[in-house]
Amino acid sequence: MQYISNILFTIALAAGIGYFTINIRKIIRNIKLGHEVDASDNTAQRWSNVVRIALGQSKMVVRPIPGLLHIFVYVGFVIINIEVLEIIIDGIFGTHRVLFSILPAGLYNFLIASFEILALLVLVGVILFWTRRNIQKLQRFWKPEMKGWPKNDGNYILYFEMVLMVLFLTMNAADQSLQSLGVAHYVEAGSFPISQFIAPLFNGLSEGTLIIIERGAWWLHILGILVFLNYLYFSKHLHIILAFPNVYFGKVVPxxxxxxxxxxxxxxxxxxxxxVDPFAAPAEGAADAPAKFGASDVMDLSRIQLLNAYTCTECGRCTSECPANITGKKLSPRKIMMDTRDRLEEIGENINKNGEFKPDGKQLLDDYITREELWACTTxxxxxEACPVSIDPLSIIMDMRQYLVMEQSAAxxxxxxxxTNIENNGAPWPYNQMDRLNWENEN
Amino acid sequence: MSEQIKVPTMAEYMAQGKKPEVLFWVGCAGSFDDRAKKITKAFVRLLNKANIDFAVLGTEESCTGDPAKRAGNEFLFQMQAMTNIEVLNGYEIKKIVTACPHCFNTIKNEYPGLGGTYEVMHHTQFLKSLMEEGRLKVEGGKFKGKRITFHDPCYLGRANGEYEAPRQLLQKLEVELVEMKRCKSRGLCCGAGGAQMFKEPEAGNKDINVERTEEALETAPKIIAAACPFCNTMMTDGVKAKHAEDDVQVLDVAEMIANAEDL
Structure with a gap:
């Protein structure tokens, strides 16, 4: 009986990671629906971009306030994951604060103290993010494409993070009380600069109640993390993983x-x-059908463009800098990315159901992205430039314009x-090419 | 204007068995647009003054294909590009300067993949290098102390990372350079790029050039400096739409330098 919690924990962990893996494999399969691109060039530049833009958040801080808050949350989540490692070991083996027995006490205390401070910073960051979305109502979070699920999704993520941080601090507070009561199993370990202010709330509670609070917070925290991990796939939040490969594959030419x-x-x-003999038969082995020009659906896009779509976290910095959007046109670069992902997911579902893609009479063009949006872009x-994770909405717009012009003659x-002017007389206006130097003698 | 400008063509150079130091790619706007032609001539006067050995293609020049490419017509773009590359390579051109950021970007970035590799400079970069080499002197003249804001062309700035050359030229003119809220890498487009110059804008609540002009006017400038013939047109129209044409001029950086010298 004494191993029941270890077993339950291991099952929960395996289920959480297993389900996540299944979904990640779906994402990889969907991205592979795009055509391959050679990104073996500029390796040094690509790694330097990962370090500067992804790890170093260099583009986030172009806007200093959200940039700083985002660094709180980002560093918090990365560092607090060391604590999650301890929780996982404890959960599987039934130990308590196992790293304390491995690491020097001073280092362990330092780590726990920094997790606590970071947890508070994450909490502050997330609350301010929520305020910016819902009270301050920053314009970019209230554009037409942000209605319904995208709006709720953004808030759910923030609630998740708030709850996780509160649980983490509660767990530490209760642990502290148990440590000071000298309860068996609760070794005196850790330093608690933040949760020491929560601990007094537990004064006078019995040992049993404290253990229930501590264990409850511990279990909810780790289960919450596993649920959150699996929520990623259904949300816009995949950027916490995909930002890194996405930046690596980002554009490295001017x-x-x-x-x-x-x-x-x-x-x-x-x-x-x-x-060339215009009547020559095509060479043996030449592809029978000429390649389609441009893109009308997600399969016509590249794998990098599809990775872009999964990486987009809908922050809307692109849209808020877009001259077309600023002046009230329908084009929103963020919507281009959201539509691409939605269509890709729809095709993914279709494949899940039918084993292979069964044409559904829909496509990215017109059913998701309208021509009016595409023609409003000034390139x-x-x-x-604005995207903090090197997404390129412009390349999708260009590919779709190519389809419109070269496959449909629909400019x-x-x-x-x-x-026609360019074709006939070498200038976009109807002037004769022979007059190109007339300016020399004009006044 | 004082003396007749000298504009040799590549064909003339070829006939004399000579090669110029640099080819001046005039571009369609610079060749045909009345406003842009003034920029072309101002730049030529500067080239003449600095005794630069240059030539133009004249009637052998044709659209680079930029508007076709950005409109999605890759066929037309590549036809234009390959035709131009044949001409350029035929003359064994090594170095090109142009006053149009769109031509600059296309020849610099998109021609190499089609067989046309040249050293390509925007005219602000070229003028800056002439000054650094001491071949062209620029002093404040009539623009000294004037309040001026610079509008970054997308295809010079964001597209190719050149923000400083035009600003350094303006500083040589000893102007009071004031930046707009959105400048350099966050500069707002004038609204002409991506072939928008050649079509009506989509429905919205404002024209992009008006939005950008309002931003420029907020800096209370005497002159809005531009470095692209299309930006120039858009900003000039914007200034007119705001009825500010009596107080604010839109000038190309090259024109300002030529005017400062009374060329």
């Missing part, structure tokens, strides 16, 4: 450099080569006029 389509290069080269790169009519 932002103004858009990729040249190789499939087009081949065709243009053939068109310009006077020696100014403000969204790309706005004024653009067609300009493009």
């Amino acid at each position: 932002k103004g450099k858009f990729k040249n389509l190789d499939s087009v290069t081949n065709e243009v080269k053939m068109m310009m080569d006077p020696n 100014c790169n403000a969204c790309v 706005p009519s004024e653009l067609n006029v300009s493009m």
Whole structure:
């Protein structure tokens, strides 16, 4: 009987991690629906980006207040995970504060003290984040795409984190009381700069009640963490894991450099080569159908773009810097990312149900992202610059414009006029190329 | 204007068996747009003054393909690019300077993959290097102490990380440089990029150029300095929309330097 809690704990841990793994594998499968991209270049630059942008949060602090609060929560969660390690060992083996018996007492006390201080900072950060969303109502959290689930999701995450931190501090407070009562199993360990102010609330409680509080907080805390871990998959919060690979795979060439389509290069080269026989049969082994130009659905995007979609945490910094959005147009770069993820998830569900993707008569274009949004973009790169985790909404907009223009000839009519001018006379306006140097002699 | 400007073409150079130090890529706006042509001429006057051995392609130049590419027409872009690259490579061009950030970005970043690799400079970078080499002298002149704000072109700034060259030129003019709230890497687009110049904007509650002009006017400038022919048009229209054209001018950095010298 005495091992029952160890067994229950191990089952809960295995279930929590197991279910999470299943879902992560789904994400990987979905991302692989995109086409492969070669990201073996610029390795040093990529790692340096991970260190600066992801680990170092360099883009978060462009806005100092949320940047600082985010660092509280980020550092808090990373460091407090050392405590979770101890909790897991204790849970499996029935020990209590096992690291105390391994580490020097001074170091252990220092660690516990820093966890407590960080827990308080996380609590402060999260409460202020909640205030910014719900009381101060910062504009970027109240845009049209933030209605319903995205809005609730953001708040649920904050409640989760508040509860976890309170449980952690409560557990330590009760532990302290038990330690001072000299209860067996509760070795005197740790230093409690924050929870010492909670402990007096427990004065006069019996040993049994204190143990129930301590064990209750301990169990709820670790179960809460496991539930939260599994909540990630259903929420916008995956960035706590995916931000790192996403930054690694982020753009490492100048932002103004858009990729040249190789499939087009081949065709243009053939068109310009006077020696090509226009009636030649395609070479043996050549792909029968020419590649589709641009993107109308998520399968036409790259794996990096799909990883971008899962990484987006809907902070809306991109949208708040977007000139089109600022001036009331429908385009919101954040919505581009949210739509991409929603469509990808829909396709993932379809595969789960049917074993393979059964066409559902829908696509990313029109069913999720409208043409009006796509044509409102000025390609100014403000969204790309603003993203704290190197997401590139502009590349998706560009791919979808390519589909509209090259597969559907569906550019706005004024653009067609300009493009015809470029084609006929080498300028977007109807001037003759032979007049290009007339300015020399004009006044 | 004082004396006739000298604009040799590559064809003339070729005929004489010479090669210029640098090719001046004029661009469509610089060739055809009435406002932008003034910038082109101001820049040429500076090149003449500094005795730069340069040439233009003239009638052999064609659109870089930037608006086509950003509109999604990769075919048209690559046709333009490859045609231009054939001309440029035929003349064995090594170094290009242009007063248009869109041409600058496209030739610098997107032509190499199609066989056209050159050293490409924006005219503000080129003028800055001329000054550093002592080939061009710039002093405050008539702009000394004037309150001026600089609007970052997206395709020079964010797209290629060049924020300082135009500002250093303005500082040489001894102006009082005031920054807008959104500047440098967070600068707001004028609204013309991504082929927007050639179409009506989508429905919204304001035009982007008006939003940006309002921001510029908040700094109470005498001049809004630009470094892109399209930004220039957008900001000029914005200033007119705010009925501020009697108090605020929109000038290219090159024009300011040429004007300061009374060229």
